[in-house]
Amino acid sequence: MVTTGVALMFYYRPHPPAAYQDMKDLQFVVFLGSFLRNMHRWAAHGTVICVFLHMCRVFYTGSYKRPRQFNWVIGVVLLLLTLGLSFTGYLLPWDQLAFWAITVGANIGSYAPLIGGRVRELLLGGHTVGESALLRFYVLHVAVLPTIVALLTMVHFWRIRKDGGLSRPVWQLKKGDAAKLVRIGESQEAAAAIAAPASLDKTYGLMEVVTGKPIFETVTEEEEEDTVFSYPYAFFREGIALVVTVITVMAVSLFWNAPLEEMANPAKTPNPAKAPWYFLGLQELVSHSALLGGVVAPALIVLALIAVPYLDPNPSRRPSDRRWAIWVFTVFVIANVVLILIGTFFRGPGWALVSPWAHIAGVE
Amino acid sequence: MDRRLAQFFFALSLISLALILAAVWQAGNPSWKQYQRNYLRLEAQAEPNAAAKNAVLTTALDIRQDLLPGLQRVDRCTTCHLGVEDPTMKNAAQPYTYHPNLAPHVPARFGCTVCHGGQGLATDKENAHGNVPFWQEPLLPRGYIRASCGRCHKEGDVPGVPELTEGRRLFDTRGCRGCHKLNGAGGSIGPDLTAEGASRRSPAWLERHFLDPNAVSPNSAMPNLHFTKEQARALTFYMLSLTSEQMATYYSSVRLIPSPAYGRQLFVEKNCIACHSIGGVGAKNGPDLLAVNHKHSGEWLDEQLLNPQAVYPGSSMPGYDLEPNARKALIAFLGAATAEDAQQVLAKRGKPLAPEEAALEAGKQSFARFGCVGCHGLNLQGGVPNPNSQGGEVPSLLHASDDYTKEEVIKIISNGKQPPVADVRKPTPPLYMPAWKKILSEEDINRIADYLWSLQPKKEAW
Numbered sequence: 173m174v175t176t177g178v179a180l181m182f183y184y185r186p187h188p189p190a191a192y193q194d195m196k197d198l199q200f201v202v203f204l205g206s207f208l209r210n211m212h213r214w215a216a217h218g219t220v221i222c223v224f225l226h227m228c229r230v231f232y233t234g235s236y237k238r239p240r241q242f243n244w245v246i247g248v249v250l251l252l253l254t255l256g257l258s259f260t261g262y263l264l265p266w267d268q269l270a271f272w273a274i275t276v277g278a279n280i281g282s283y284a285p286l287i288g289g290r291v292r293e294l295l296l297g298g299h300t301v302g303e304s305a306l307l308r309f310y311v312l313h314v315a316v317l318p319t320i321v322a323l324l325t326m327v328h329f330w331r332i333r334k335d336g337g338l339s340r341p342v343w344q345l346k347k348g349d350a351a352k353l354v355r356i357g358e359s360q361e362a363a364a365a366i367a368a369p370a371s372l373d374k375t376y377g378l379m380e381v382v383t384g385k386p387i388f389e390t391v392t393e394e395e396e397e398d399t400v401f402s403y404p405y406a407f408f409r410e411g412i413a414l415v416v417t418v419i420t421v422m423a424v425s426l427f428w429n430a431p432l433e434e435m436a437n438p439a440k441t442p443n444p445a446k447a448p449w450y451f452l453g454l455q456e457l458v459s460h461s462a463l464l465g466g467v468v469a470p471a472l473i474v475l476a477l478i479a480v481p482y483l484d485p486n487p488s489r490r491p492s493d494r495r496w497a498i499w500v501f502t503v504f505v506i507a508n509v510v511l512i513l514i515g516t517f518f519r520g521p522g523w524a525l526v527s528p529w530a531h532i533a534g535v536e
Numbered sequence: 537m538d539r540r541l542a543q544f545f546f547a548l549s550l551i552s553l554a555l556i557l558a559a560v561w562q563a564g565n566p567s568w569k570q571y572q573r574n575y576l577r578l579e580a581q582a583e584p585n586a587a588a589k590n591a592v593l594t595t596a597l598d599i600r601q602d603l604l605p606g607l608q609r610v611d612r613c614t615t616c617h618l619g620v621e622d623p624t625m626k627n628a629a630q631p632y633t634y635h636p637n638l639a640p641h642v643p644a645r646f647g648c649t650v651c652h653g654g655q656g657l658a659t660d661k662e663n664a665h666g667n668v669p670f671w672q673e674p675l676l677p678r679g680y681i682r683a684s685c686g687r688c689h690k691e692g693d694v695p696g697v698p699e700l701t702e703g704r705r706l707f708d709t710r711g712c713r714g715c716h717k718l719n720g721a722g723g724s725i726g727p728d729l730t731a732e733g734a735s736r737r738s739p740a741w742l743e744r745h746f747l748d749p750n751a752v753s754p755n756s757a758m759p760n761l762h763f764t765k766e767q768a769r770a771l772t773f774y775m776l777s778l779t780s781e782q783m784a785t786y787y788s789s790v791r792l793i794p795s796p797a798y799g800r801q802l803f804v805e806k807n808c809i810a811c812h813s814i815g816g817v818g819a820k821n822g823p824d825l826l827a828v829n830h831k832h833s834g835e836w837l838d839e840q841l842l843n844p845q846a847v848y849p850g851s852s853m854p855g856y857d858l859e860p861n862a863r864k865a866l867i868a869f870l871g872a873a874t875a876e877d878a879q880q881v882l883a884k885r886g887k888p889l890a891p892e893e894a895a896l897e898a899g900k901q902s903f904a905r906f907g908c909v910g911c912h913g914l915n916l917q918g919g920v921p922n923p924n925s926q927g928g929e930v931p932s933l934l935h936a937s938d939d940y941t942k943e944e945v946i947k948i949i950s951n952g953k954q955p956p957v958a959d960v961r962k963p964t965p966p967l968y969m970p971a972w973k974k975i976l977s978e979e980d981i982n983r984i985a986d987y988l989w990s991l992q993p994k995k996e997a998w
Binding site for chain 1: 541542544545548549551552555556558559560562563564599608610612655657658659660663669670671672
């Protein structure tokens, strides 16, 4: 994202109508211009999807539980920032798609009581999406948000080590190790009996003094035969993940162009005007009730996500012990996906229900 | 270390390298380069010797563009249409054909798309010709390119494009504004037409629409106004010329072409013949105007029209508030005017109107110009179908005084009115009386009411 983004910045002027002309220049005259833009666009959609999938993975493996509660919170913040990055980037091409998606998105935000209107005004630099909104979104997109995301990502990764390494699914641990798991609340003797003897040929440094007892339910004492060096093992595996990602994005970008509609025209509202796809679930809710769907539901969802590790009283990570949590989360995921699908494919002019074929047939 | 892992990593790296090369190849071989190579070959054929041929063939390929900040356009058409300004390419095939009769509209000043349509920024045929999604101005078909003259020449007579003049006249006299807004003035029953020429409507669609609105947009509220084919074509020309573009002064200053034909029209409108004569024909209060351009310079005449007192203190000629191009048009007409012209002008001149008649005439003009005639008809006969209203059509106004007082009529014009519905279960009637108070001045509304009353049958005294 950063590499393609910086390359695109060289050709972009954040004010209308130059912004739109620059898109056309990227498409028609800049060497590799449309390829870079395609990559940036598709990778942005991919990031939103991957971050969401990552969240699902972490939830289903119960990895948000002690001691990783705080890292989960950072993760939720990073998810919101990812949406923010995608949302601010959405406006930059300054075409009809961008203009109206941001107009709808900003309107959803303004349903919040008391502060909603102010927040929207602050974000847009006016009452409607215009020149100042474009500049603000640009600054947020290329400077403010990436900086925060980079810093938080560092913390996110650092916490992985600090919280005891990668959280592997508990059911994949070796049989013997799983048996040795310490259960919180068990007697001191039981915990002491399996306390790890420090490895003799490793050097430990004292990083931090933490008060309290280190009771990590999921972390078995690492024995030497279970550990490997990060190079080449982790290095090549992560390298492969990186290259596969890049290959996928490049392959998609070679064959599918990023969308670019006609230049933004505040006087011509497309029907229906749709928010970016990841907010379509929200827009669907708003279409039923502005206050409930646009304010209460998203606020509760975000608060609930942040609070999950603190609300979930069950310390176990075994799926069999946490049926209820898994059910609730699965319903949340399915509801999300279904609402987005409805908003994307089943909503036509006037936000009326249509069959998805109407979109494909291209009804005027 | 797992060897297979490293091999897998290596293989993936090769794939990503291949994809990068594919992207570079895709970006490095745009279609315009092939067009330029072919053009260079064509040019090389004309060269006398091998060295010259080689020099032509090795010319660097590059994108050419006309930067047109005044039109807010960048046209790259000449990247492929390389022979546009080269007369030797008169018989070359497209895209290299020479464009005859370009002056004064040279590409460096005007580009191509402002007349032809299409997407100037694009550099491949499909996108450049603009028949792609999300481009509002695809290339105009050959017969309709002249409609674009009206984008700059918005007033008066455009030489060579009588369709435009006729289209504008029809728009002003057949009541289009009753339902359609144009540049802020007009009703709101139909769509705003201010930028109709930039809305991707094909000329064929427009023409069919004017001949029979329901044939192309079913359930359209627009009545069939029974235009002839020529009238439909003229209106299509006018519609295509409406783009609401912002243009720099260089372009907008020729809204009006100073043509002798327009000068003649002004000569009639301003009633010059009331004081002047041409070749002895006309009134003798002022000097005779035959060959007046030989007696005085253009600047002198211009000043005389604008401010006669400055030229001849005490002159009885009034100053005319005409824009520069209108004065030029008038002078152009006078340069070639003969006694015969004066005869024709005199023959067409009606009797001067009495003040009351003039007021009624103004009301009639407003009735036509602001679109009342579109539904109510020029003779107030009504009869335009309006499904599901009582009676099924727009009412005649010939007997309005039976049901309403003049004050009530003025109120209806000002505030609008929904037609009485015949069947509440069916959709509401598409046509309704818009509120005109924001669009028309009170004076206009009163004049229209006066005009309506002038046509009411006189009530017999008891």
